[in-house]
Amino acid sequence: MGTSIFWENNRRRYKGKGRKDDVGNWFTIDTIGEDTFMISEYRHWEETHAYLLNGSERSLLIDTGLGIENIYEEVSWLSGGFPLPVEQVRKSVAERCDLPEGFSADAYEIFQGRPARVLKDDETIDIGGRSVNVLHTPGHSPGHMCFFEKERGWLFAGDLVYKGTLFAYYPSTDPQAYRTSLERVSALPVTRVFPGHHDPDLRPEFLEEVKNAFLTLHAEGKLHHGGGMHQYDGFAVWI
Secondary structure, eight states, rough: OOOOEEETTEEEEESSSSSSTTTTTEEEEOOOSSSSEEEETTBBBTEEEEEEOOOOOOEEOOOOOOOOHHHHHHHHHHHOOOOOBBOOOOOOOGBBBOTTTOOOTTTTTOOOEEEEEETTTEEEEEEEEEEEEEEEEOSSSSSSSEEETTTTTTTETTSSSSSSSEOOSTTOOHHHHHOOOOOOOHHHOEEEEEEEEEEOBOOOOOHHHHHHHHHHHTTTOOOOOTOEEEEETTTEEHH
């Protein structure tokens, strides 16, 4: 029995056994308007979201997910065959996933790709009728980036803000740079925030709330590695 694909409340669902190796039901796809899709991996413990933006000439994929199922097959179907530049890659750990049948964690390898080029802060990605501004927002990681579509006020926030625990305690993190990045994005005329994890329904005001939490921790002398776990309404900060 093959997989049947249908739409329910703007969400792409799968029925049946799956397409290849029984992992064809790994992704959940939500529509955001007519030209943007959220591709989610809800069976991963961090509920990862990638975003596909279709322009009139090209498509832009923000994040590439875990690599458990072939996301390129999904975006090829959703983009109508446009050339697809991959602009941001996330590394994840297979052992912490609710793995689908047919997937071997022992055989899984983190993809070590070579970028065709490195994005620069404040550069613009033009995909035809849509332009996305690149924002270097270090803190969670040295090379972390957010993507802002100014005409719509859409901020694709990646790992910078989401509902859940914000990690700033790893050796590669920088809590003070995190604060500066939050100050930068919270000053933008944002109408919608699209996070890289968990609940995708974020109010623009959430940016200000997270920024204020970091400012308070900074004022209290706690915004440094070893500063502890701090719980707030809808999120936590671990430094």
